[in-house]
Amino acid sequence: MSNNNGNNNGNKDSNNTGSNIGGKGKMVTITIDDKKYEVPEGTRLLWAALENGVYIPHLCGIEEEEKPSAGCRLCFVEIEGFLNPTTSCTQPVKEGMIVRTRSKRIDRMVKNAFELLLSNHRLNCGKCAANGSCELQKIAKERGLKLRVSRMRKLDIEAPVDDSPENFSYDPAKCVLCGRCVWVDHNVAKVGAIGLVRRGMGRKVAAFGETTLAESNCTQCGECVQACPVGALAMKK
Amino acid sequence: MTVMGTNYQEMKNRASEKAGMLQEKPYVMVGTATCGRAAGALKILDTFKEQVQKHQVETEVIEVGCLGHCYAEPMVIVYKPGFPALCYGNVDEGIASRLVSDFLVGDDPCFEFAMAALEPNDFFPTFADYPRGVYEQKIVLEACGLIDPEEIDHYIAREGYSALVKTLATEPGVVVDEIRNSKLRGRGGAGFPTGRKWGICHDAKADVKYVICNADEGDPGAFMDRALLESNPHQLIEGLIIAGYAVGASQGYIYVRAEYPLAIERLRTALQQARDNGLLGDDILGSGFSFDIRIFKGSGAFVCGEETALIASIEGKPGIPSHRPPFPAVSGLRGKPTLIDNVKTLSYVPHIMRNGADWFKGIGTPESPGTAVFALAGKVVGTGLVEVPMGTSLRTLIYDVGNGIKDDKGFKAVQIGGPSGGCLPESALDLTIDFDSLQHAGAMMGSGGLVVLDEDDCMVEIARFFLEFTQNESCGKCTFCRLGTKQMLEILTDITKGQGKPEDLDLLWELAEDIKAGSLCGLGKTAPNPVLSTLRFFRDEYEVHIHEGRCPARKCKDLITYRIVAQKCSKLCDACIASCPVEAVFTRPDMLKEIDLEKCVKCDNCLVTCLPLYDAVEKVSPPVTVAVEGGSASE
C-alpha cells in the first residue's frame, strides 16, 4: 500500500527534506510559470515562490518547521518530470526545476479541497473577526473560487465557541485544522496548552480534557491567535 | 565445521531426537489458534486430556496453530503408530471422546469423522487428493497447524534456523543480493521489491539501524498474519534476524495489533526460547552478530499499518503519517534507517535463504514469484487460509480451492485487498492473480483479504461499508482524506437510503479521483478504490438505487420492507410473533400473520425464524409505504 510511484521521482535525495534553516547560501535557478527565479538551494518550493511574489494556496505550512505537516493539501504544483502533482511545502528546490502552479488538474484539486474545507466551516464572513485578513478569502480571490458550498453536502458542526479567554475566542467550527496554533503554542510560547486531539472527523484543536482555555494551563499569551490563518482563533473586538 | 555450525548441529540433534520420539507414541494435536478457540477448541483440548487420562493411554496432547480450514474448526490431528496421522474437522466433545476410546484405545480410526490423512496411505485420502490440495502450494503456511508454536524444537526439527546459520556465514551484501535475485515482493500490500528496500537500508550509513516487522494487520477481513504468528512464530523470528543481519541492524521490533493477545503471548514465548538457545541476543550462535527483538503492542488504529504512522506510534505519538521522503529505509525510527516488512514477507525469507533465489523464482509468475496467501471469507464454502502460487486464476481460487459459492447462490463479485482494494465482477474470474494484474483490474493484492459476494449482496452497500471503515480510521490530518471520504460516505449513505441524486455519481467519481491523487498517505490514496471499482463494474446498481429507489439485492434497510406471504404462512405456528422484539408481527382474525410496518425495525428476526419449510417471510424492494390491507389501519 505504500506509494512507491508517488510524488517524487527518486529516493536518491530522500534524506534531504530541505530545511530552510542553515542553507549553505548556494543559489539555484528554478522556473515557475515560465519565469526564472534565483533561490537558495534546498529552500522548499512554497516559500521560494511566496518570497518571489508567486502565490500558492496554503494553510498548514510553517516555514521554520523542518518536517512539514503537509495536511491542508492546497499547495499542489506540477513539476516537470514528476508523475503526479506535488505539495510545494514539502518539495526542496533544485537547480533547473520547472514548476507550474496552475494546470487543469491542479485547479480542480484545489477547487475541491477548498470546497471540502468550506463544507465543514461555519461560513459567516460578514460577522467574522478575520474578515479581510482570512487566508480562505485570499485563496478564493487568488484562484477565482466562490466562498460557498455548491456541490458538496454541508456538514453540520455544532461545537460551541469558547470565549473564556480574556482577549480572544476560539470557534472550533471555523478551524481548518492547519495545526499552526499548536505549533506556536509548543514551539514559540512553549506552553503546551493546546494540541490536536482525537482522530478523523473528530480531530480538533483542544486543551487537555477538552476544557475551555481558561480552565487549562493556557497563559493567554495570544501567540496562537496571531498564527491562525482564519477566524477560528480571533481577538475579541 | 564453524562454531555456529556446531552449535546449531547440537540443537538440531536434540530436536530430531525429540521428533523421532514423538512418532513412537500416539499423539493428539488440537488447533488452538484464535479461530479454533472461537469454535470451542479449548473445550476439545480439555476433553482429550481428560479422556486420555481416564483411559490411561500414553498420549501426548499438543496445542498447535491453524491448518487454514476455518470452516471445519475445531480441528484435530490424531496419530497412532501403525496408522497414518489423520485430521478430523468439526470435532465436538462426543467425537473427541470417541477418538480416544475407539481409536487410541481400540483400533478404529473413526474414518466417518476424518477429513484427510496427512501422508499417503492405503486407507484414506490425503489433503492432496482434494481439489484444494491440488491447487494449493504451501511455503509459509506449510508447518502451520502441524507444529507446536511454543516448542522451538518442533521448528528446528523441520530445518528451522538453518537458514540463519547459512546467512551468518555469508556477507550481508550477498544476503541482500540473494533476496534481490529472488524478486520477492512485499506482502504488506503494495508489492514493493523487498531486495531493493533491503539494499537502500543496507547502503544507508548510520551508527544504528532498525528492522520492524509490521504485524498490525488492520484490514477488517484478513487474518493470515495473525495465523502465522499464532502457528509458526519462529519462522518470522528467523526471517527478522536475517533481515537485521542483512541491513546491519542491531534491534528489531514486531509491531503487533493489540487485538491479537494470543499471538503476542506465543511470540513472547518464542522469543524467549530463541534467546535461551543463543539464536537471539548477544553474539548469536557465536557468530559475533548481536541482535534482539522487542514486541510493540499497537493500540488499535488501522492507519498505524502505514510505515511513518507506525514509527510515530512506537515513538509514543499519535499514529499520524508524515510526508515521504524521507523514506524510513533512510530515516525512520528515531531518525535512523529503518526497514519495515510485513509478517508474510519476512516469513518467506528463511525459505529463500535455505533453498535459494532460483527455487523461489520457480514458483509463481516471473514478475511476482512465490505464493499468495489469502484469507477466504464471505459467501464461499471453504472459508479459511489458503496459499496458492501467484498466477492462479480467481476462478480456481474460488471454485476449486474455495469449493464454490455457499448455498448454490449466484456469484456476483469478489472483493480483494480489503479497504484499499476493489470489487471485481464475474468477467474478471479468469484473471490470474499477481500484484500487477490485480492493480490493473482495479483491485489490489492489499493485505490478502478475499471476500466472495453473491447475488444477495448489494454493491453500493459494500462500497459504503469499506468507505465507512476508512473514514472512521482516517487520522484526520489531511483535507482530502478527512473531509473527502466523509463527503463520499454521505453521498453513498444517501444512495443506500434512496435519497441519491443523479448528479451524485459524477461527484463521487471526481472526489474519488482527487482523494487518490491528493491524500498524504496510502490510507487516503487507496480509500476510494472500493467505490471506483464498484462504480466501474456495477454502475447499474447505483442507478437503480437512485432512479428507482430500489435495492436489487434487498440489502439496504431503507429500501426494503418485510412481508409475510399469505400463501406460504402455516397459520398455526407463532414463531415469527415470538421472535419479534418490537411486537410488530400480529395475527389477523383469519389467523394469517402480518407485519405492522410502522413498528417493524427490520431486525430480520422473523425472517430467520420462520421455518425453511414455510419460508413465508420475505423482503421487498422498493419498500411498501402504506400499511397493507388487514393491517393496523383496518382493525
Next chain:
Amino acid sequence: MELMEGELEQIQSAVGEVLEKFDADREQLLPILQAVQGRLGYLPREAMKMVAAAVEIPEVDVYSVGTFYNQFRLSPPGKNQIKVCMGTACHMTGGNIIMDSFERRLEIEEGETTKDREFSLERVACVGCCALAPVVLVNEEVEAKVRPTRVDGILLGLGKELPKKEARPEDKAQDSAVPRDVSTQEAGDAR
C-alpha cells in the same frame, strides 16, 4: 466525570505502580497508557496527568495520544463488555443488524455504557474468526454465528432483565387500536 470516593487514591496508587515499571521516557508512553488501562479499565484524567508529569510532556500531548487510538477509553467500561464484530465477513452476514439489536435492547448507542455501568457496547474490526461470522465478543468470549434472535439470550445470560412482552403498559396504552391483545397472548402462550 465525577470520581467516587476512594477512586482517586486507587488511581494514584495504580498509576504510581505502573510508572515504577517503566522508564520515564516519551517512547514508553503507549506501553504506559496500556498498562494503566490494563489496571483501571480506562484512562482517568488524573492518570493521564500523572503520566504526563512523569514523562515530562504537556498534559495535552498525553491526551492527544489517549484520544487517537481506538483501544483507549476515557470513561470506565461497563461490567459486561459486548463487542460486536463489524469486520467484512461479519458485516456481510448481518453484523449491523446484531448491533442494532443490542442498541435497542440496551438503549445505548455503540461506544456507550449503560447508566448503571452494567453493559458497554463497542464495535471491533475482524477478530479473526470470519468463518464463524457474525461474531460477538461477550467479555472476550467469542459467540459465533449470532442470529438476531440470540441477542436476548446473551443478555439474559448476563443477568439483564428484559421487558416481558406482556409487561409493556406504555405500548398498550398508546395504540390500543391495534389487535395487540391477540398477538401478545399468543406470544405468551407459545413460550
